[in-house]
Structure formats: structure tokens, C-alpha cells
Amino acid sequence: MNNHTILEMRSITKEFPGVKALSDVSLEVQAGEIHAICGENGAGKSTLMKVLSGLYPHGDYTGQIFFQGKEVQFKDIRSSEAAGIVIIHQELALIPELSIAENIFLGNEPTRFGVIDWDYVNRTTLELMARVGLSEDPITKVKDIGVGKQQLVEIAKALNKSVKLLILDEPTAALNESDSQHLLDLMSGLRSKGISCIMISHKLNEIEQIADSITIIRDGKSIETLHVKNDGVDEDRIIRGMVGRSLESRFPEHTPKIGETFFEVRNWTVGHPTVSDRLVCKNSSFHVRRGEIVGFAGLMGAGRTELARSVFGRSYGNFKSGQIFINGKEVTLRSVPQAISAGLAYVTEDRKSLGLNLLDDIKSTTVSADLKKITRGLVVDKDEEFRVAEEYRKSLRTKTPSVNEGVAKLSGGNQQKVVLSKWMFTDPELLILDEPTRGIDVGAKYEIYGIIQKLADQGKGVIVISSELPELLGLSDRIYTIFEGAITGEVTRDDANQESLMKLMTASRKSA
Structure with a gap:
């Protein structure tokens, strides 16, 4: 050299x-x-x-x-x-x-x-x-x-x-x-x-x-x-x-408090948005219990995001068939506002173009998914907006001089915390997180894992989609695997390892 x-x-x-x-x-x-x-x-x-x-x-x-x-x-x-x-x-x-x-x-x-x-x-x-x-x-x-x-x-x-x-x-x-x-x-x-x-x-x-x-x-x-x-x-x-210190464990210690099933998807089938004869979700069924963190594993293009977005108010693809049950009752969620009203929240993998308006400041972004909560008459209560944003800034330890700052000025990890704040403000029953720590350093990851665990401890259900198998293994109570738009397996935390997941992620149900 x-x-x-x-x-x-x-x-x-x-x-x-x-x-x-x-x-x-x-x-x-x-x-x-x-x-x-x-x-x-x-x-x-x-x-x-x-x-x-x-x-x-x-x-x-x-x-x-x-x-x-x-x-x-x-x-x-x-x-x-x-x-x-x-x-x-x-x-x-x-x-x-x-x-x-x-x-x-x-x-x-x-x-x-x-x-x-x-x-x-x-x-x-x-x-x-x-x-x-x-x-x-x-x-x-x-x-x-x-x-x-x-x-x-x-x-x-x-x-x-x-x-x-x-x-x-x-x-x-x-x-x-x-x-x-x-x-x-x-x-x-x-x-x-x-x-x-x-x-x-x-x-x-x-x-x-x-x-x-x-x-x-x-x-x-x-x-x-x-x-x-x-x-x-x-x-x-x-x-x-x-x-500045050693992280003995990459994940905070956590003992799950898992309750009954409250969210269930049955036989979910969705077509590609532009290719008429192609299915992106094939007859998929899964459930989430209260207090449970459920992982979704699959290779790039397997259909994890497509499944999550189509469940979240049919915001992706052409819906073909399938049912959603919340607390045992069938619901039809035809739009994102309907999904939010039913208690769902979705943190996108593409925070810059789908998760944030980069022209907004932190405080208006934090309340943007549920404005009616802080609207008095037809006017947004600016004091309340500031108070809410400041509360989330402190609890999520978002690094910024002020909630009046533009979100475009924040680092990736801090932008992700603002996206999380936005959806936590809607007080969801089910939070779907798509690649929640992509492009984020180990210190910020540790903090976000802690936030996910706290939400589960409040009795919420959390779905985590991640390309990093160690992350899913460290965080999830149960993991579903997806291959070519179909769910190919369901593995408990105790039975899951990288080899068993990879086998299910690269094989259809027939051969798995």
C-alpha cells in the first residue's frame, strides 16, 4: 500500500x-x-x-x-x-x-x-x-x-x-x-x-x-x-x-407480558398495483397478541412491506380477498384514515419520502397524524402542539435545539424518533414498524428498542419488519417468515435462530 x-x-x-x-x-x-x-x-x-x-x-x-x-x-x-x-x-x-x-x-x-x-x-x-x-x-x-x-x-x-x-x-x-x-x-x-x-x-x-x-x-x-x-x-x-461506553447487550433487558390475541388477518391476498396477474400477498394469515412484539423476516422483495402497507388501509396494491379482525370483530379498513381510527399506525421504511414532510418543523410533524386531538373549534391549538412535541422530544431523547427546528436538519436517528412520535401520538393499539433502525447507529438503536418494548408493556401490539436477523431475534417474541408474498413459517423466540429463519425465508411453504 x-x-x-x-x-x-x-x-x-x-x-x-x-x-x-x-x-x-x-x-x-x-x-x-x-x-x-x-x-x-x-x-x-x-x-x-x-x-x-x-x-x-x-x-x-x-x-x-x-x-x-x-x-x-x-x-x-x-x-x-x-x-x-x-x-x-x-x-x-x-x-x-x-x-x-x-x-x-x-x-x-x-x-x-x-x-x-x-x-x-x-x-x-x-x-x-x-x-x-x-x-x-x-x-x-x-x-x-x-x-x-x-x-x-x-x-x-x-x-x-x-x-x-x-x-x-x-x-x-x-x-x-x-x-x-x-x-x-x-x-x-x-x-x-x-x-x-x-x-x-x-x-x-x-x-x-x-x-x-x-x-x-x-x-x-x-x-x-x-x-x-x-x-x-x-x-x-x-x-x-x-x-463512550461498552454496550454489554445490544438489546435492553425485557420480560414480555403477553395477553390475548386482539388483531388477526386471515387469507389476505393482494395484487400488484400495475402488473395485473401478479400477486404480492398470497393467502397470508397472522395474528398479534397484546404486549407482543412480532417480527416479520424475509429477503428483499419477499413482500413484507407490501403485506404491511396493504393491511394498513389498503395503501398498497389491489385488494383481492381476506379479512381483518380486531378484538374478535371483523373490520373493513379501506383507507389510511379508517386504519388510524381503528387503532393502527405504520412507520414506513422510507422515512424521507413517505414518513416525513421535510419542509415541516418537528412540532407540526409530531401532531400531523391526529390533528383533531389538538384542534379547538377548527383551529390548531399552537400551545398544545408545542407542549405535545416537547413531551415526545424529552421522552424519546431527540437531539435538537428546539421543536421549532425543521425535520430536514435532523440526523437519520432523530428523524426516526420524530416519525415514532407522530404515530405514538395517535395512541395506536397496533404499531407496525418497517425497518425502524435502518441507517441508525447502535446507540440510537438501543434507545428505539427500549421505546418498542415500552409500547408492548403498555399492552399494545408491535409488528417489526427488519432485514437484520439479529435484530429480529433480539427483539421479537415470535417471528413470521415470508417468501415470494406468502407466509412460510411461524417461529417462537426460543426456537428461532438465523439458520432456521433463513431456511424458511428461502423456501415456499410446500418445501419448507
């Missing part, structure tokens, strides 16, 4: 009104290494990368940045890219309606005699795609390929800009296991060609597998840099640095 420093950030301090996001942070990255940045949500990781990439321009922060031995003062993202620093954000910056080739060359189009040279564009796109392991046609629209392949298009785009330092913010958060592994292998390949990578991730097992060095940031300060091979780094060591 080429062992000289490619990047040094010295004493970076960045303030926003009422909050110091970064305080005297320093970071050093060697040429040709993969350098991970770890920290809890809101620790300042993404802010530091926005400083580096010029999204927060020079003059907007204090401190110095040295790249390839020279001090740099980036005024915008174009100037950092011109130097060879490319950032790939968690929310990919691709245009769905354009082709792969058009996306790769967007803003950087080669011309001949004043006209775009499409032969060169398509030829070069094929070469770049081969480098990242993509075999699509360059004219394929980006919206027609999966998220894993879209990530690879972003990396191909970076390679087209002669990248020297590639920054990946939560690159595998939305990917399944095989796509994640392909991306990690690709990063290893870039390292062997001398390209340095900075990776922000909450998946500690991936960091342990691939990183050469890890810098830990806590509360806006750089705490330490660990060298993975020399320092014998494992997940527990990273967690200790991130949260």
Missing part, C-alpha cells in the same frame, strides 16, 4: 445557529486505503464530509484542509471534484428518467463540432460499467435498474471524473446482502488501484471486514483513529468508541 497521506483535515469547526456541529475535528487518510468514519447519528460525520467536498464552502467553517500535500479551499462541489474528490450521498443524485450513459456524463458531456459525441459517450460508458461490474445496456433508464446497480452507476460516474478520493455515505444502507458484498469487493478493487475511499457506515461488520483505519467521531469531536489490523479492532471496540 502506498503509505503517504493523501488527505489531512486539521481542527475543523462548523457551527449552525444554536448548535456546534463540529468542534476541532481532525482526520488523516493515507493514499490507497479505505478509511471508515463511525459515530452515532448526529455525531457530525456527514457534516465533516460536506465540508470536505465544498458543499459547505471555505469560509463557512474554520480549520484547514490539505489534499495531496497542498492546502485546498473549495468554494463548491465542482472545485472539489476538479481536484479528484467525489462524494456519493446516501440519497443518490441520479436522474431516473435519463439513461445510464446520460447520468454518467451529465454536466460533463463531450462534444464534436458543438454536438454531443454519443459514440464516445456510449463507448466510454461501457468501459466504466465493466470496471464496476455492470453489464447493462448504456441506454437503459436508471429508473429501470435496482438500487444496488444505481450505486454502481454513481461509482462509474466518479471514475469518469478521475477520482482520487471517493467518499461513500452509507453505501450499503438500502442494499441486500449480495449487492452489499459486490460493492465492498469493488471498493477493495479500487484500493488495489491506488484510489482512496472514505466510508461512512453503521454496518460495523462491513467496516471490520473492509476498513484499514477507522476514525470515531462523537458529539462533533474526533475521539480516536483505530488501525484495524494493528489494534485488533472488533465490533465491540468500535461501539465502545462510538458511545
Whole structure:
């Protein structure tokens, strides 16, 4: 490995009104290494990368940045890219309606005699795609390929800009296991060609597998840099640095108090919203008891979210047949308002586009699912709105200077707490949580697990959909498995392990 420093950030301090996001942070990255940045949500990781990439321009922060031995003062993202620093954000910056080739060359189009040279564009796109392991046609629209392949298009785009330092913010958060592994292998390949990578991730097992060095940031300060091979780094060591203490257990201690069945779905069948002959839920039956946390396990695309959303007021797909019983009585829930009135709440996996209005502040978001509760006459009681939001901010320990802040300014973990507040305010009997801890650090996960357990202890039923089997095993009292839209098994906490669940998640009921 080429062992000289490619990047040094010295004493970076960045303030926003009422909050110091970064305080005297320093970071050093060697040429040709993969350098991970770890920290809890809101620790300042993404802010530091926005400083580096010029999204927060020079003059907007204090401190110095040295790249390839020279001090740099980036005024915008174009100037950092011109130097060879490319950032790939968690929310990919691709245009769905354009082709792969058009996306790769967007803003950087080669011309001949004043006209775009499409032969060169398509030829070069094929070469770049081969480098990242993509075999699509360059004219394929980006919206027609999966998220894993879209990530690879972003990396191909970076390679087209002669990248020297590639920054990946939560690159595998939305990917399944095989796509994640392909991306990690690709990063290893870039390292062997001398390209340095900075990776922000909450998946500690991936960091342990691939990183050469890890810098830990806590509360806006750089705490330490660990060298993975020399320092014998494992997940527990990273967690200790991130949260300032060791988490003996990833899950709070909990003794369930399970009552009688109060929610039941029978023979639920739902068609795909646009493909008329395809079923997304096939004759599925399940039940939830009071005080019980029920897990739903399945591989990406198995139909877990489709089942949950279709039960929640038929908000997904074309309903074919099936029954819902609440407290032994059949109910028909044809819309989301009807589902909310019946005591259901659904926390979506896509908090940014389906769970939150990013233009709203925290207080109006908190009360938005049940406005009638704080309406006097036809007017929202602003004092009550503030009081309710403040109560949830304190009880869920949401990190924010004020509930008047916009939700867009919050870290992922704190946004998730606001979404939880919104649905807890409706006082549901059944809370459905779809990937409740996706993109959230271990400290915030622990807090959210505690919130879920408290809700169950109040006699509510909780459904947890998660792609992380250890999470389902640590949290659930009972787990259903789903494969190709059908429920293939039901396993109690005592009988469940990763192998038994995986077997049921990859086989239809006939072969299970």
C-alpha cells in the first residue's frame, strides 16, 4: 500500500445557529486505503464530509484542509471534484428518467463540432460499467435498474471524473446482502488501484471486514483513529468508541407480558398495483397478541412491506380477498384514515419520502397524524402542539435545539424518533414498524428498542419488519417468515435462530 497521506483535515469547526456541529475535528487518510468514519447519528460525520467536498464552502467553517500535500479551499462541489474528490450521498443524485450513459456524463458531456459525441459517450460508458461490474445496456433508464446497480452507476460516474478520493455515505444502507458484498469487493478493487475511499457506515461488520483505519467521531469531536489490523479492532471496540461506553447487550433487558390475541388477518391476498396477474400477498394469515412484539423476516422483495402497507388501509396494491379482525370483530379498513381510527399506525421504511414532510418543523410533524386531538373549534391549538412535541422530544431523547427546528436538519436517528412520535401520538393499539433502525447507529438503536418494548408493556401490539436477523431475534417474541408474498413459517423466540429463519425465508411453504 502506498503509505503517504493523501488527505489531512486539521481542527475543523462548523457551527449552525444554536448548535456546534463540529468542534476541532481532525482526520488523516493515507493514499490507497479505505478509511471508515463511525459515530452515532448526529455525531457530525456527514457534516465533516460536506465540508470536505465544498458543499459547505471555505469560509463557512474554520480549520484547514490539505489534499495531496497542498492546502485546498473549495468554494463548491465542482472545485472539489476538479481536484479528484467525489462524494456519493446516501440519497443518490441520479436522474431516473435519463439513461445510464446520460447520468454518467451529465454536466460533463463531450462534444464534436458543438454536438454531443454519443459514440464516445456510449463507448466510454461501457468501459466504466465493466470496471464496476455492470453489464447493462448504456441506454437503459436508471429508473429501470435496482438500487444496488444505481450505486454502481454513481461509482462509474466518479471514475469518469478521475477520482482520487471517493467518499461513500452509507453505501450499503438500502442494499441486500449480495449487492452489499459486490460493492465492498469493488471498493477493495479500487484500493488495489491506488484510489482512496472514505466510508461512512453503521454496518460495523462491513467496516471490520473492509476498513484499514477507522476514525470515531462523537458529539462533533474526533475521539480516536483505530488501525484495524494493528489494534485488533472488533465490533465491540468500535461501539465502545462510538458511545463512550461498552454496550454489554445490544438489546435492553425485557420480560414480555403477553395477553390475548386482539388483531388477526386471515387469507389476505393482494395484487400488484400495475402488473395485473401478479400477486404480492398470497393467502397470508397472522395474528398479534397484546404486549407482543412480532417480527416479520424475509429477503428483499419477499413482500413484507407490501403485506404491511396493504393491511394498513389498503395503501398498497389491489385488494383481492381476506379479512381483518380486531378484538374478535371483523373490520373493513379501506383507507389510511379508517386504519388510524381503528387503532393502527405504520412507520414506513422510507422515512424521507413517505414518513416525513421535510419542509415541516418537528412540532407540526409530531401532531400531523391526529390533528383533531389538538384542534379547538377548527383551529390548531399552537400551545398544545408545542407542549405535545416537547413531551415526545424529552421522552424519546431527540437531539435538537428546539421543536421549532425543521425535520430536514435532523440526523437519520432523530428523524426516526420524530416519525415514532407522530404515530405514538395517535395512541395506536397496533404499531407496525418497517425497518425502524435502518441507517441508525447502535446507540440510537438501543434507545428505539427500549421505546418498542415500552409500547408492548403498555399492552399494545408491535409488528417489526427488519432485514437484520439479529435484530429480529433480539427483539421479537415470535417471528413470521415470508417468501415470494406468502407466509412460510411461524417461529417462537426460543426456537428461532438465523439458520432456521433463513431456511424458511428461502423456501415456499410446500418445501419448507
